[in-house]
Amino acid sequence: MYAERPFPGLACVWRRTTTSAVPGLVVPDGCTDIIYAAGTGEVFVAGPDTVGHVTRTRPGTLFGVRFGPGVGPSAFGVPAVELRDQRVALSELWGPSARLEEALGTASDPCSVLASAALARLRETPPDPAVDAIASFSGNVGDLAWTLGLSTRQLHRRSLAAFGYGPKVLHRVLRFDRAVKLAWDGVPFADVAHRTGYADQAHLSREVRELAGVPLGQLIRS
Incomplete structure (x- = not known):
């Protein structure tokens, strides 16, 4: 069972409960998570x-x-590029975390404990102010760099640092994520392709196979 809810300042907080050791498929969405395993x-x-x-x-x-x-x-x-495709103990990034782990172990809502700790860090070190512009770009990378007053090389470095991907790969991942969410909501695949900017449904299918490793129909059933 999986459930998520909005939380101010974050994409969301979430909870997943399983009763048996079952395989799951995690696909790219451009996001990063802090996860606490209660057991x-x-x-x-x-x-x-x-x-x-x-x-x-x-x-x-x-x-x-x-x-x-x-x-x-x-x-x-x-x-972000140092964390790309990685799962890393939080203590390796934040140092000793006994106080946080104790608070999580006794909390009625561990998500709120994690969120408070995460937001406190963000107040100390806010994200790159170019993040929103880079994430929302579509089109020529050179035009985006010019708009931000950067060289294309500087833009690429800042994109790797913030997202773990260069701008073109980031755009590809975020478009894939939007497409998957529409498909989850029951939008026909041809309409998904049109609404998210793929050339056609075949183009969408190729991208899903390359990024997820399975067909779109199988992905939304998993």
């Missing part, structure tokens, strides 16, 4: 993914906070 007490960071990968979740409950694209690395204190 083991582990607290770790899930970096931005480039491709889908299968995970096997132990029985129990996971609590998570999700940062929007380009936001999390400011809280973690490392460039």
